[in-house]
Amino acid sequence: MAIEYAVIAGGCFWCTAAVFKDVIGVESVESGYTGGARPNPTYEQVCSGETGHAEAIRLGFDPEKVSYGDLLDINFATHDPTQLNRQGNDIGTQYRSAIFPATPEQEAEAVAAIARAQQDHQDPVVTTIEPLKKWYPAEAYHQDYWDGVGQRDGYCVAVIPQKLQKLRKSFANRVKS
16 A cells, blocks of 8 residues: 555644544544745744644545545535635634645646536635645644544534534545444
8 A cells, every 4th residue: 555645724724634534545644734934833833824834734545545636525525615714713824725736646636626626616716726845743732633632622513523524424435434
């Protein structure tokens, strides 16, 4: 099994990570930061909106079980790609909807996925395709957040179950049992 990687942003990384932990073929989910200029940013620095980074997730996936395009389609179905620099109450460029392709093939698939997503939305899809810059893993307490503290965090409890419900409704054949 050759693992490939996808880096995507769709708002709060706690929320996007929770979704992809349940997807068949996803072998690892890491919360982190990319797309900015400051080396080794901290959560507080990224949250300030001044580093240029997005809260993102890095997915290790088995392409024999789930395709890169399927991962992008799941991402579009579980966040609102029509909101510029925000997801719900999270506002700022650090919460932007973005895809960070690692190869020309991933970039072509990102373009196709945005076109598919646009068919499902009246408002314009504002998801950007950005060069994959250096990846910075988030601090340890952000990893697997939903599986621990997140299920007692009011924000997560208000947002994540809805995302998981969308995943299970739209991609039932892709969800781990």
